[in-house]
Amino acid sequence: MTLISRSYFHYALTICLLITALVSAYWLLFHTKAPPLNLSDYYSYQCLTRPLPSSAADKPEFQILTVASPHAAQIADKLCGREDFARYYSGVRIRWQRRDFLTLDKIQNTRFDLFFNRAHVVEGIAPNLDLYYRMFRDSPHYSLYWVSLNDQPQMTPEYFAGKTIGLLADPHSQSFHIEPLDSLKIAGIGLQPQQIIFYGDMLSLYNAFNAGDVDLMTTPKGLISNNFDESKARYQLISNDMSPGKWYLSNAVNPDVHCALQTALNIYYSEVFPDAEASHDCQ
The missing domain is CATH 3.40.190.10 (Periplasmic binding protein-like II)
Structure with a gap:
């Protein structure tokens, strides 16, 4: 084999190996499933x-x-x-x-x-x-209230007209989902879907309330440390017999x-x- 043919052979072999590596990498990238990433949900x-x-x-x-x-x-x-x-x-x-x-x-x-x-x-x-x-x-047992930082809540359709309320997205939450909706139903107050904003956790709900993203939320007054300005808070009782x-x-x-x-x-x-x-x- 001449010097030129040897050089051509090595060159061709290098190209073939490179193509094989690229094809293998492509197959692994698009045909191999990565193991699921386990993230803590609490x-x-x-x-x-x-x-x-x-x-x-x-x-x-x-x-x-x-x-x-x-x-x-x-x-x-x-x-x-x-x-x-x-x-x-x-x-x-x-x-x-x-x-x-x-x-x-x-x-x-x-x-x-x-x-x-x-x-x-x-x-x-x-x-x-x-x-x-x-x-x-x-x-x-404890007491549950509607709370507003703007005005005195009133259980009337006129008061809640145009107001937004913040609730937890958890349908099992008695204080922050079930009772507030029940209290509106009992008072004959109907809200439009856009007036009810759901949050995934308490911190997000309180942050939205403080930022003015919602007008009202519920709170067990005196039960937990409220993350809002108590001096501005105005309350309306929902129930005084919450467990x-x-x-x-x-x-x-x-x-x-x-x-x-x-x-x-x-x-x-x-x-x-x-x-x-x-x-x-x-x-």
């Missing part, structure tokens, strides 16, 4: 208990599900700081998510050791709830930690319901 807080010489090394993590973030970290930290709790658990992970995050399979598989939700939601999901959980702690929900505890949880759980929930209730009394004498 927010959470985690803490660790203090190691104890007498406890097992492979202790599980205590799982809690609630519906809002306020005071969630306080509950977890209180549990993690207790020695009686640390004998059984390596730590606590508390998650907050919409009420419809709770499903039948999560209940049947005891996905959470302790969860918070409204009784009608839980009973609708799992009629045989007592096979897996028991009601552990009830909540004091926020109950805590449900897995039947598998050792009774030795029941007192630790009650004490941790006391901190939550003392912040949310200042006048609430402890339902036990645990220390």
